[in-house]
Amino acid sequence: MAVINRIAGFADEMAAWRRHIHQHPELGQECHETAAYVVGRLKEFGVDEIHEGIAVSGVVAIIEGQGAGPTVGLRADMDALPIEEATGADWASTRPGKMHACGHDGHTAMLLGAARYLAETRNFAGRVALVFQPAEEVGDGAELMVKEGVLGRFGIREIYALHTMPGVPLGQFYTTRGAVMAAVDTFHVHITGKGGHGAYPHDALDPIPAALSIGQAMATIVSRNHYALDDLVVSVTMIHAGSADNVIPGTAYLGGTVRTFDKEVQAMVKRRMEEIVAGQAASFGVTARLDYEEGYPPTINDPEAAGFAVSVAEEIVGPDAVEGDGVKEMGAEDFAFFLEKVPGAYLFLGNGETAMVHHPEYDFDDRAAPVGASFLARAVERALPMGAERD
Known part of the structure; x- marks a missing residue:
């Protein structure tokens, strides 16, 4: 792998940073210790500005290049x-019930590696904004950063990010020129009947058959209300009811997730869910309420920025190790909020044959870190070349 020699030279230090972060996971917006660790490293590297407390515990650092030019953003998420x-x-x-199971420790280490190299060399004209974001997993970190004006405050013209991906050969990249990840919505259905003895169901209004029927009917939204070649996922992932084998409960609950790429499809799903919940509740004589929560939007790469990112990745690992027209993923990512405002691209970096992300046995492969850091650093140098006239 043709990583930048200087970055390869401190690969062991990057692994140490990553493992420290891995040992001390934090959730949501409360990434204060992780942020403090990041700030400590950034001060050692000699970056020009450090701004803390953005979106509760986020950090933005600025590195000035040699000469005037625009600002390129690089983002890493920090939460577990x-x-x-x-x-x-x-x-x-070291913290029970918390772990870095999605590679954010690796993402942060890679951005730190790029920061160290860029602060040392400054082989670019303009500025780089290093965005260390909390709360990706709960979906409000990027949105809050955007609402707090990060893009305008630091003049970020374009932005790039990486995500580890198990099952992809170690150090290989893939992305798409356009929609790369789906929008994510959440639904909750609360059903109220009348509890009773399991031996006398005629004296009760059983919410369980209603819950099962609603769940089965929701499965038909994809198969019967939607064009088969378009992308849509509706998954009922939770059904909760009852506490004893001889008691009919008074309430039941089901919930799940919806993944879409199109606003019209999203609206159709919501409408059909409302119709299904109301109709099934009436047929079983119970009452039911649908709470439909729209989450973050689809992650859509700017085609030109994605093409640029692919060329940078090819420079690092060679054309045979980069897929620039990969398939869309039905997973979701709050980096979408950045891409709604400025051009940029989101790429996946292979983690090899490891456990999948969000699995208790997943771990970031430290051998991927110099590859990712080299990509991030080279993207800045290629986007902000020395001696070029830039707006």
Whole structure:
């Protein structure tokens, strides 16, 4: 892998940073210790500005290049997941019920690696804004950063990010020129009947058959209300009711997720869910309420920015190790809020044959870090070349 020699030279230090962060996971917006660790490293590197407390615990650092030019943003997420770790690694989480199961420790280490190199070399004209974001997993970190004016405040013209991906060969990249990840919505259905003895169902209004029927009917939205070649996922992932085998409960609940790329499709799903919930509740003589929560939008790469990012990745690992026209993912990512405002691209970086993200046995492969850091650093140098006239 043709990583930048200087970055390869401090690969062991990047691994140490990553493992420290891995041992001390934090959730949501409360990434204060992680942010403090990041700030400590940034001060050692000699960046020009450090701005803390953005979106509660986010950090933005500025590195000035040689000469005037626009600002390119690089983003890494810092938060972990509420999962009990099962890796058995020497650097496993020290905090019960919390672990870095999605590679955000690696993302942060890669951006720190790029920061160190860029602060040392400054082989670009303009500025780079290093965005260390909390709360990606709960979906409000990027949105809050955008609402707090990060893009305008620091003049970020374009922005790039990486995400680790198990199942993709170590150090290989893939992305798409356009929609790369889906919008994510959440639905909750609360059903109220009348509890009673399991032996006398005629004296009760059983909410469980209504819940099962609603769940089955929702499955037909994809198969019967939507064009088969378009992208849509409707998944009922939770059904809760009852506490004893001889008691009919008074209430039931089901919930799940919807993944779309199109606003019209999203609206259709919401409308059909409302019709299904109302109709099924009436047929079973119970009452039911649908709470439909729109989450973050689809992650849509700017085609030109994605093409640029692909060329940079090819420079790092070679054309055979980069897929620039990959398939869309039905997962979701709050980096979408940045891409709604400025051009940019989101790429996946192979983690090899490891456990999938959000799994208790997942761990970031430290051998990928110099590759990712080299991509981020080279993207800045290529986007802001020395001696070029830039607006």
